[in-house]
Amino acid sequence: MTWTNPRTNWACRYDETGRYAGDYFNAEDYQRIKNNLEYLAAMAAGLYTEAPVLPDIPTVTKAAFAKASTINALERSLDALAAHVYDPGIPARKTWSAGDAAPTADDLNRIEGAALSLYQSLTAQAENRPNLAFNLGGGTF
Numbered sequence: 255m256t257w258t259n260p261r262t263n264w265a266c267r268y269d270e271t272g273r274y275a276g277d278y279f280n281a282e283d284y285q286r287i288k289n290n291l292e293y294l295a296a297m298a299a300g301l302y303t304e305a306p307v308l309p310d311i312p313t314v315t316k317a318a319f320a321k322a323s324t325i326n327a328l329e330r331s332l333d334a335l336a337a338h339v340y341d342p343g344i345p346a347r348k349t350w351s352a353g354d355a356a357p358t359a360d361d362l363n364r365i366e367g368a369a370l371s372l373y374q375s376l377t378a379q380a381e382n383r384p385n386l387a388f389n390l391g392g393g394t395f
Contacts, residue, residue, distance in 0.1 A: 260366035306338035
């Protein structure tokens, strides 16, 4: 499992004719976010005695994509991570319902930005773990 740099520059824009020229959220983007959240949970498990338990995050395809439940799985995963690790002040999460508007660029920037913030926090914690500078009783620890 590897970390993939999240996309934090999602934009909603229109061209001079009024046609949408912004970004589209697709199955590959969802999978990147899902994989990053699972990576964060594995990182946290190595740093904390009580590892976060993520909800089941479904795998999506182009044919079965963008249901409220799949986006909620990402949001609830952020909740689980924030509840079990040092929370660097990630923004409040949402709950999506069937019939809601699709996530906006701001929502996607919030989700991916929160994952990046958690990654930076966990990486800093891992790099700054105290290590003993001496042997206790000659044993290796």
